[in-house]
Amino acid sequence: MARREREARGAAIRTAGRLGARGPRRPAAAAASAVLSVALAAGAMGCAGSGDPVGESGLTWITMPATGMGDSALVEGTIAEQDGCMVLDHGGSRSHLIFEVTDPRPETYAGGDAVRLGGSGSGKASAGLDIPEACDGATSYWYVAPGA
Structure with a gap:
């Protein structure tokens, strides 16, 4: 050269x-x-005027920052509505669902949908969650793992 x-x-x-x-x-x-x-x-995500996410069914849900990580425990149940908030009926219990802000799945869920979701349960909300007014006051949460 x-x-x-x-x-x-x-x-x-x-x-x-x-x-x-x-x-x-x-x-x-x-x-x-x-x-x-x-x-x-x-x-x-289809945010309503209040800034809360609202899916095709009219339900809102709790969101958490996107990390791409999550626990892998499996829960099976049925999507239900509680005061306008998306919850999961499972095994005689009801948990408010928490999805990563980038997760598209809750946009399409409606009451009565049977689902299997990976993640983990908790009796308290973590810091950093965006909790819509309709979902305020929950006592049981299911942190949904992305893609699980």
Whole structure:
């Protein structure tokens, strides 16, 4: 390879290294892009005027931040409605369902739907949950694992 070609190739590699695969690094632009992505995801969920998610059935549900992780215990039951909030009837108990904010499944659930959901149960709500007014005051929760 000729010297001039090596120099040009080296400059191109150095420039690409500074720019990264997608162009120059701009923290403010990346933050704005992340905020826009979250806003678009929330809009795609069918939010009502109050900002609470509302599915095709008119039910709302509790959401948690998306982590992509969750426990794998299995619960089987039937989707039900309690004061406008989506709950799960299972084994003689009723639990309020908590889905990751990016999980599309609750949008299509309606009362009477039989479901199998991975996750874990709890008697108290964790910090960081978005609890719609219709779901306030719950005493039993099922944290639904994403994709399970």
